[in-house]
Each structure stands twice: as structure tokens, then as C-alpha cells.
Amino acid sequence: MIADQLVLDKKTTKTTYAEDKKSEKPIRSIAKAFSWRIIGTLDTLVISYILTGKISIAASIASIDFVTKMILYFFHERLWNLIKWGK
Template sequence: MIVDQLVLDRNGAKSKYRSDKKSERPIRSVAKAVSWRIIGTLDTLLISYLLTGEVVVAASIASIDFVTKMFLYFFHERIWNKVNWGK
């Protein structure tokens, strides 16, 4: 599971995470997903507000967008890390 890959054991060593030497660690993918989603969510918030004129509706749309697309991006990144094409 993702959490197992991110958590350290009591001795500070990586848990049973199998390191992928050719790509980045999952924690980097999480950081990239969060930073990109912040940018994307601000864009969604602005567009939703311009279309609806309602802050509450725009914030609701942006909140749902933030969560769902962050997970999609994370798994998209991990899959692309397994593809050797273009490396």
C-alpha cells in the first residue's frame, strides 16, 4: 500500500518499500501531485466562480476536483515511472 511505502520503521529505516532505482520515490510523486493540484484547484476555483458567480459553489467544485485529481495524478505518475520509453 502507498502508506507502507512512505512510513519509516522504528529504527528510521525504510519499511518494506522496494526502491525503484530508475525513477523517483513515491513521496516525490506525492509532493508533485499536491503542488500541481494546488495550481489546478486555484484555476478550477477561478473558472467555477466566473461561470457561477457563487463562491460556495466554486469552492465545492474545486474541493472535489482537488481530491479526485490528486489521486489520479499520483497513480498516473507511478505508472509512467514503470515505462522505459523516453528515459
């Protein structure tokens, strides 16, 4: 079954979003990155507070983490969207 999908993916060339309904628009990746980062940042905030005992340091760590990880997630998501495997 997986081999069939791999073979079929090679036979069909999809060049645009309109042709490939399985792709996600970049705005969806941004929304997913943002919502996931809220969860991840709360986790980082709690862990940082437990380790440091200071909310100001924990908030600083969580703030930097929020921005950098959201950017990394967005590009990670876009790269995975280019891979046909599993679609």
C-alpha cells in the same frame, strides 16, 4: 538516438529503486501531485466562480476536484514511472 535508448533499455534489466537511479520515490510523486493540484484547484476555483457567480459553489467544485485529481495524478505518475521509454 531514440532507437539506441530503446535497445539499451531492453538490454539492461533494473529491478529495484536502488539499481534504477532514474526512478522517483513515491513520496516525490505525492509532493508533485500536491503542488500541481494547488495550481489546478486555483484554476478550477476561478473558472467555477466565473461560470456560477457563487463562491460557495465554486469552492465546493474546487474542493472535490482537488482530492480526485490528486489521486488520479499520483497513479498516473506511478504508471509512467514504470515505462522505460525516454529515460
